Amino acid sequence: MVKGPLEYDYTVAKMFMFTTVVLGIVGMLIGVILAFQLAFPQINLLLGEGLAEYTNFSRLRPLHTDAVIFGFTLSGVFATWYYVGQRVLKVSMAESPLLMFLGKLHFWLYVATVAAAVISLFAGITTSKEYAEFEWPIDIAIVILWVVWGIGMFGLIGIRREKSLYISVWYYIATFLGVAMLYLFNNMEVPTMFATSAAGESGIGDWYHSVSMYAGTNDALVQWWYGHNAVAFGFTVPIVAMIYYFLPKESGQAIYSYKLSLLSFWGLMFVYLWAGGHHLLYSTVPDWMQTMASIFSVILILPSWGSAINMLLTMKGEWQQVAASPLIKFMVLGSTFYMFSTLEGPIQAIKSVNAIAHFTDWIVGHVHDGVLGWVGFMIMAALFHMAPRVFKRELYSKSLMAVQFWIQTLGVVLYFTSMWIAGITQGMMWRAHDEFGNLAYSFIDTVTVLHPYYAIRGIGGLLYLTGFLMFAYNIYKTMTSRPVEEHELQNASPMGA
Amino acid sequence: MDIAQLQAYGYFALTAVLVIILYSYIFHLYRAKKDADGVDYEKYGNMALNDDIDDAPVSPVSNDKEK
Numbered sequence: 001m002v003k004g005p006l007e008y009d010y011t012v013a014k015m016f017m018f019t020t021v022v023l024g025i026v027g028m029l030i031g032v033i034l035a036f037q038l039a040f041p042q043i044n045l046l047l048g049e050g051l052a053e054y055t056n057f058s059r060l061r062p063l064h065t066d067a068v069i070f071g072f073t074l075s076g077v078f079a080t081w082y083y084v085g086q087r088v089l090k091v092s093m094a095e096s097p098l099l100m101f102l103g104k105l106h107f108w109l110y111v112a113t114v115a116a117a118v119i120s121l122f123a124g125i126t127t128s129k130e131y132a133e134f135e136w137p138i139d140i141a142i143v144i145l146w147v148v149w150g151i152g153m154f155g156l157i158g159i160r161r162e163k164s165l166y167i168s169v170w171y172y173i174a175t176f177l178g179v180a181m182l183y184l185f186n187n188m189e190v191p192t193m194f195a196t197s198a199a200g201e202s203g204i205g206d207w208y209h210s211v212s213m214y215a216g217t218n219d220a221l222v223q224w225w226y227g228h229n230a231v232a233f234g235f236t237v238p239i240v241a242m243i244y245y246f247l248p249k250e251s252g253q254a255i256y257s258y259k260l261s262l263l264s265f266w267g268l269m270f271v272y273l274w275a276g277g278h279h280l281l282y283s284t285v286p287d288w289m290q291t292m293a294s295i296f297s298v299i300l301i302l303p304s305w306g307s308a309i310n311m312l313l314t315m316k317g318e319w320q321q322v323a324a325s326p327l328i329k330f331m332v333l334g335s336t337f338y339m340f341s342t343l344e345g346p347i348q349a350i351k352s353v354n355a356i357a358h359f360t361d362w363i364v365g366h367v368h369d370g371v372l373g374w375v376g377f378m379i380m381a382a383l384f385h386m387a388p389r390v391f392k393r394e395l396y397s398k399s400l401m402a403v404q405f406w407i408q409t410l411g412v413v414l415y416f417t418s419m420w421i422a423g424i425t426q427g428m429m430w431r432a433h434d435e436f437g438n439l440a441y442s443f444i445d446t447v448t449v450l451h452p453y454y455a456i457r458g459i460g461g462l463l464y465l466t467g468f469l470m471f472a473y474n475i476y477k478t479m480t481s482r483p484v485e486e487h488e489l490q491n492a493s494p495m496g497a
Numbered sequence: 498m499d500i501a502q503l504q505a506y507g508y509f510a511l512t513a514v515l516v517i518i519l520y521s522y523i524f525h526l527y528r529a530k531k532d533a534d535g536v537d538y539e540k541y542g543n544m545a546l547n548d549d550i551d552d553a554p555v556s557p558v559s560n561d562k563e564k
Contacts, residue, residue, distance in 0.1 A: 006550055087548040162554040166544040245545050254542030259526065262538070491546075 008086045009094040010390040012103035016079035017383055017390070019111065021472045023071030024376075028468055030064040032461045039454035054122055062133045063121050068371065069131060069234055071114060076379035077238040078106070078149070081172050083386050084245045085153065088169060089160035096159060102152040109145040113138060120208075127210060129223055131230050132186050135208045139187045146183070150176050167261045171241030174269060178233030186226030188213040217284045221277070228276035235375050237268070239338075240307050242382045247311055247331045250385050251321055252491035256313035260306055267303030271296055278349035281358065290351070297349035304342035311335040326401040327493055330381035333409065337373025341366060356431070361450070361457075362423025369416040372464055377408070380471050387478045388493050396477035398495035404470040411463030414456055422453035 037043045037057045046055040053059065082103060086092055093100050116138050120126075126133040134142065153176060157165070165173075189212050192205035212219050248255050255261055277285060277293025312335060315321065321328045344366050348357045357363060388395050395401070429449070432440035530537050544555050 008550055088544050090548065090550060090552065090554055092550060161558055162544060163556040163558045164541055164544065166541065168545070248542065248545045249548070252546065254539070254546055258538045258540075258542045 006092055007094065008083075008092045009100065010083060010386075011100070012093065012107055013079050013082035013386065014390055015104075015107045016075050016082060016110075017386065017475075019107075019114070020072060020075035020079055020379065020383060021475060023067055023075055023114070024379075024468055025465075025472060027064055027067030027072050028461070028465045030060050030067060032458065032465050034060055034064055035454070035458040035461045039451060039458050053124070059122070059124060062126060062130075063118065065131060066117060066121065066133065069230065070117070073234055073238075073375055073379065075110075076242075076382065077172075077175060077234075078110070079386070080238075080242050080245075080379075080382050081153065083390070084168055084241070085156050085172065088162065088166035088245065089156060090162045091156060091160050093156070096155065099152055099155045099159075102148055102155065106145060106148045106152060109141065109148060113141045113145055116141065125208060127187075127189065127212070129186070129212065131227055132183075132223070134187075136187075136189055136191055136210045137208055139183075139189070142183065146176070146180055150180070166245070167255070167258065167265065168241040168245040170265055171237050171244065174265075175233050175238040175241070178229065178237065182226045182229050182233065186222055220280055220283065221285060221289075224279035225273075225276040228279060229273060231370075232268075232272040235371060236272070236304075239375050239378045240268075242378050243311055243331060243335060244307075246378075246382050246385050247314055247328075247335075250325070250327055250331070250381075250491060250493065251315060251318055253314050253316075253318055256310050256316060260310050264303045264306030264310065267306060268300075271300050271303060275300055275349070278354070281349075281351055281354045294349050294351055294354075298346045301342060301346050305339055308335045308339040308342070321492075325492060325495075326398060326405050327381055327384050327495075329402075329405050330377045330384070333405075334374050334377035334381065337369055337377065337412070341370035341374060344369070356427035357423060358427075360423035360426040360430075361419045361453070362427070365416045365419025365423060368419065369412060372408070372412045372415060376464070376468075380468075383471075383475060385493055387475055389489055391479050392484055393478055394483065395493055395495040396474050396481065400470055400474050401495065404467040404474070407470070408464050408467035411460045411467065414460030414463065418453040418456035418460065422450045422457070425449060425453075 033043065033046070033055075034057060037060075044056045045052050082093070093103060117134055120135060120138065121133060125135055127135055153172065157169070189210035191207070192209045192211060193203050193207055195204055195211070196202045197204060214222050244255060244261060274296040275293055277289050278297045281290050281294070283290075312332070315328075315332060322332050347353055348363065348366060384395060384401065387393075426446050429441045429446045430439075434440060530539065540555055547553070547555075
């Protein structure tokens with residue numbers, strides 16, 4: 001073995017960067033198809049009558065959500081962990097063959113699991129629990145790959161040179177523990193082959209089928225405790241981990257207040273887990289539980305804004321960087337969208353607002369201003385920052401990045417504004433009634449009114465996808481055609497063109 | 498003065514006192530910078546900025562072991 005000077009080893013980070021880009025394209029492309037299907041239903045028959053089973057909205061919908069959550073976002077989380085983890089702990093994966101092996105095993109298990117998930121969802125095999133559609137064999141594979149990630153993570157922490165854990169590491173640990181707990185409890189399921197019906201039949205259904213271990217309202221409660229916290233520990237906690245590292249690093253400014261970051265961390269951990277019940281307002285869930293969920297959702301503004309304000313204040317005195325660097329633009333707009341959607345969410349969780357918002361497109365708008373504006377922007381910014389360092393090359397094009405930023409920002413704005421209008425219109429029309437209590441509109445009336453907004457939403461999504469393809473091209477060209485950087489990069493990423 | 502009026506004054510006074518206590522505690526934290534154990538938390542922000550493999554750790558593990 002050649003002994004050079006010790007360097008960070010980004011092999012595994014690069015592997016996950018690749019899946020971030022590929023699964024991002026897949027997830028967002030399916031999303032755009034779905035958006036246009038809602039506006040123009042004939043697109044359900046995209047590939048003809050014969051393949052309609054595979055191209056209809058209901059078959060594709062879980063593929064979109066799962067590809068974006070467990071494909072794009074999780075890959076981004078893993079890629080940044082294998083980059084940030086080494087750097088803030090000041091230890092290289094090259095120092096431990098075991099950790100290197102675990103990292104690669106983690107990646108290949110992940111690829112195999114994603115393949116199984118895609119095939120099974122296309123085949124229509126699902127538990128029909130939202131964001132938890134995978135059947136038990138895939139669930140077991142997910143648990144194994146998660147444990148492998150955890151061993152790798154705590155292994156790296158175990159051999160660190162830096163005694164204190166940087167705030168980002170806290171957030172990555174919380175992601176690991178949070179998802180582990182949520183996933184295990186929500187996916188408690190009984191394979192149907194072990195079940196016996198009242199008539200005495202046994203071995204019911206295919207070997208891979210299962211039913212949830214919980215029934216009725218309990219199932220709904222566990223499902224939404226999971227569903228909402230999938231947003232917490234998939235879309236919030238690890239993305240906050242990223243911004244706490246990448247924004248200070250790229251701008252050369254230490255976090256405005258480290259103390260505030262700790263306060264926000266524990267606030268978020270304590271409050272988030274109680275808010276899931278707001279998905280079940282006005283349902284059969286006990287009333288006190290609904291009220292509690294509403295209250296905790298509103299309190300959630302505090303820790304969320306604590307982190308977001310900390311990020312904006314980190315730029316204090318350095319705002320010219322926002323104008324100068326498209327990379328900083330992505331992160332500053334990302335944290336602004338974070339503030340915005342963490343204010344919108346609590347508003348929707350207030351019972352009287354929820355009476356209008358529930359089941360409408362406003363909820364879809366809320367999810368997307370968070371995921372497109374915050375999660376997507378932050379993951380792309382992280383990869384842009386990592387690319388010159390892991391490939392040791394200048395970023396291919398600054399102007400392409402700037403154009404991408406504006407196209408995607410326009411896309412997000414079109415998406416959420418159209419969904420706000422559509423959602424509130426829908427909510428108002430559903431509840432409108434005459435003096436005798438007869439409903440004023442039938443369902444199809446709302447569909448007719450909403451059509452233009454659905455078309456605008458599709459265009460917004462298409463713009464975002466276009467920007468993502470530009471991002472993929474920029475990263476690809478960075479890998480292949482830029483001159484090699486010899487010197488160690490400090491803060492601002494070098495960009496060409 | 499009836500009980501409701503008393504409650505209202507009491508509520509207002511309590512809120513004001515809590516706000517004053519909270520803000521003076523925050524002010525105290527920022528002025529002192531260090532916590533009860535004499536640790537200045539803000540130095541940990543440098544863990545992200547000085548993260549090359551040869552940079553000196555903000556608080557090295559080895560120093561801890563020597564103690």
